[in-house]
Amino acid sequence: MANQAVQLVQANQASTSQATPAVPNARGRAFVINANQAQHNNNVVNGTFLINNVYASILFDTGADMSFVSFNFEPRLSSSRSKLENSFTVEVANGKAISIDSVILGCTLNLNDYDFSIDLIPMQLGSFDIIVGMDWLAQHRAEIVCFEKYIRIPLEDDQILRIFCEKPSKGLKLMPCTQA
Known part of the structure; x- marks a missing residue:
């Protein structure tokens, strides 16, 4: 799924319940890239962090308007979906359209022992479990x-939290060995 653009387009404007979460202006873009591409792209930061006390491969991406969780990783969150007030369509670069009508509310993203709430939209992703968007x-x-290649997050106590990305591995150097 190398660098596949995803475009969000507003669709079904029907039901309007106050208890139901809404996606404001469901328009924008998300880019799906693999971990190797992320390590060489200065607009994103990636790493392994806890979400709902489970380790996940996470991409922080300024090109994604919203935050997503992969269908494969979703069961590990042990959280249920909530119906969206307004569904929308995710259109992948190859033209395939996917209807999105739910969100997982109030997940806990742990970054260096600081907990943050995050809402995640389940959809098919490439090599990442979570994409944290704008x-x-x-x-x-x-x-x-x-x-x-790090994220600066101002904290309430006037401190700055810095989250550094995973560095590309230089590759393992293997020595051949033989058995006598």
């Missing part, structure tokens, strides 16, 4: 420091 990044006034 909805969460903007809410927490997070900044991606491109050159140094």
